[in-house]
Amino acid sequence: ETGVTQTPRHLVMGMTNKKSLKCEQHLGHNAMYWYKQSAKKPLELMFVYNFKEQTENNSVPSRFSPECPNSSHLFLHLHTLQPEDSALYLCASTPGDNSPLHFGNGTRLTVT
């Protein structure tokens, strides 16, 4: 148990659907991250939030929209996705300084 909880664990959605992924941590961490992991590829950093402020958008298409309403919650809103967006989406958090990342177990997304 890492202290970072992601829901749902699995999600199947059509290309015209709108869905949201949720990440929650009660570790008191100030920074939260979204990563995408496609099959047989390294983890790709998508977004970084520090103290609820987005500090990194790694050229992510606008069909992915992050939201960080408070320091404990992070959302990834999805709309009009493509089949190539099917992947494992991982959330992570860290308190800052050089402390390690704590990862959730991800949401396995399938776009049909």
Place this chain on the structure above:
Amino acid sequence: DAKTTQPTSMDCAEGRAANLPCNHSTISGNEYVYWYRQIHSQGPQYIIHGLKNNETNEMASLIITEDRKSSTLILPHATLRDTAVYYCIVRVFWGRDDKIIFGKGTRLHILP
């Protein structure tokens, strides 16, 4: 892009020490070396990190060369549960540029 290079895969016999190398020849003076591992269908798990001194914890040891251009993660008595992808990462002291980029990692197979 990731600033580290690792072998694609390695095998190790159960009960023996697993030594995983990592090259980070362009590492800067304020960048730490971190190791994570990812077991299938789970989020990455933190193992250990260091700046320039060798480090040891309950999971592993980290040996960093004097010039800091390479390091080795040592799992002293590998078990079947250590089969995973191991990632070596360099990371600047936390700040607005804390992007934490993952490479392809080393797939470690522990053989019975």
